[in-house]
Amino acid sequence: MDVSPVVWIATVAAIIGLLLFDFFFHVRKAHVPTLREAAVWSALYVGIAVLFGLGVLVVGGGTAGGEYFAGYLTEKALSVDNLFVFLIIMASFRVPREDQQKVLLFGIAFALVARTGFILLGATLIDSFAWVFYLFGIVLLVTAGNMLKPEEEDHGADNVVVRTARKVIPTTEHYDGDKLFTVQDGRRAMTPMLLVMVAIGGTDILFAFDSIPAIFGLTQNTYIVFTAVAFSLLGLRQLFFLIEGLLDRLVYLSYGLAAILAFIGVKLVLHALHENNVPFINGGEPVEVAEVGTGLSLGVIIGVLAVTVVASLYSPAGKARTAIANARRHAASYLDSEYTQDPQERERIFRLLLAERDQIASLGPKYTQKAREEEDLMELLERVRDSHDGAVERGEAEPMGPTKILPPRS
Template identity: 65%
Template sequence: MTVPALVWGGTLALIAGLLLFDFFFHVRSAHTPSLTEAAVWSAAYITVAVAFGFAVWGFGGSDMGLEYFAGYITEKALSVDNLFVFLIIMTTFRVPSAAQQKVLLAGIVFSLVLRTGFIFVGATLINRFAWVFYLFGAALLLTAGNMLRPEGEDSHAGDNIVLRLARRFLRTSDTYDGDKLFTTVDGRRHMTPMVLAMVAIGGTDVLFALDSIPAIFGLTQNVFIVFTATAFSLLGLRQLFFLLEGLLDRLIYLGFGLAAVLALIGVKLVLHALHENNVPFINHGEPVPVTEISTGLSLALIVLILVVTIVASLLSPAGRAQTAVGNARRHATRYLDLGYEADQSLRERTYHKMLGEEKTIAGLPAKYRRHIREGETELVTLLDRAHIVHADRVTRTEAGLPLRM
């Protein structure tokens, strides 16, 4: 179905308006969103995306509607997986909590521009070369296999070639200056480390796009559906980050679920490629009579896989332990970064959050406590340092002495 230019224009205006609204009403004034704020605006953006999907269903028919929702849910699930990497980047670069919104929004805008380019390139290739479906299917199956391999945080550190080049050629300061991108050091203008954090997120998104774009083309070849499902999955990602930040470590089986989803779409792509086959060395260049996976069945299986893996993660004691460890590490790191957070009340709240996670760890089954004690020596050292610094701060405050920075 050909989408009129007027509809394209209205959709682009809606997306641009939402991004501008996000910047002027949330990001421009640096602050750390509360859980309530993050939840309300995450729900609002999801509501807009769902309403848009029903509009597509109403004006474009049930097939387009199913394709949109299948693409949106898949892209949204993959974007949640991306949040793990964003969280690691924020921790690695010690981005101040109040400045993280600006970094995330910049990453989302960069991602949307990049993926739009990939979408039109992918659509052009598909229209000209039917065998591209074989490549997309093989890429997704390979990605699904790689996601099943055990990996540590270092594999997602965001230290890509783009970031290495940026570090080499960009003149950056060693410390942040609020949420500013530029600061003055010894009379010379420097970029702040926040620029490097934005570059890291943008660079890693190149890898994300190589997975997500073939995945959605496996569900629909309608460029309008591909673009809008991708765009609306990215909108609201900033709010979702702050909403799920404390729960991301708990989704320990999400990677398996996403691997299953990508494998499913990979198989769907290969079956479609066989059905449309014109490759000479496969069935003498003739289409292969195979049964294809319908969009409705794909959508049902994708939802089922994601629900099962998320519920299993939330009920898992191992996920609870991993969440407590991850949150304790982040809270302790933030508390010790005294030079980056000047708000004393925020420091105290962060310290008490750390105490809460320590209490959670203490209440875990013995085998998990033993594993943390023996395998998380860096975390134990980090927590001890935070307690020492806090005790020193309390002593100096009670004695009326200046605090050490």
């Protein structure tokens, strides 16, 4: 599918326009988006991506349309996986709930810029060196293997980039709204808001190393690669607030993504063999191997994602892990005076905590005991109970009610 410079310019302008619209009309004023707001805007951005894909299908044909949708679904799934890390980073930095939208939008904008650079580099390498397909395939196969290992990377608030920034520039311990710099003791200082953006920007670069080879494994059309990546990132901010409570429940997402990346890695290696010109492989001549078509790629991606999501949502282990992780996060947020200054948001968090408590209890004695073995969670829930009991005595809240999770008071 050939794309004229005019179409390229119009596409880039439209994407930049959507980012600016997001900033000036949604993020500029700090607030916590409602579930309805997040759902409406998530649906809108997905709708725009689907309509664009249908346009590619009509103008470019079935192959181009299939490549776009396969690339979009793969990049969207990888982006959802990235949200786990964003959640960890923001929790580590104790980013106020009202300001999390701005941090996420910065992460999306930075990711788009970084991945555009990788896309241009990848396209140049592919045009010049056929052996790059071998490299991309190996990268994806290694990445797929690493996704099955326990997480060991440092994505928290104390990684190398952040420690270096703190040594070089004076940094405050507390936020000043959503300001990046403030004045402390008469001198200009950096706020944690800038540090969290640096941390997310740094991880975005790491994410590009598996994201870009994956999309090039599905299509070598630079325009389709760019638009699939861009539309998968747009709306990610709204999606975060929409599925935040479900993120921890997707316990098998890493396995599903590993399977998809391994599949694309094998596809790339087969394509590299088919186009081979490396002297020490088959004497520099192409190898006759079967190649994976676009239709099969799209079917495998949809099938793996569907199985992954269904298995995660209906697994008792997934439900328990979700409830325990969410209870820990809600309890920490409820006790953190800097997390939010909105009384309604604080009550919303408490109701969510009670819902997670009931969810754990409903799963039976096995998972109730599992929750009780989480010592940090028990300590947090004890503090929440004491804090809420004090609010009840002052007439500021309703009683918490009995719980099977916390042991009785001694």
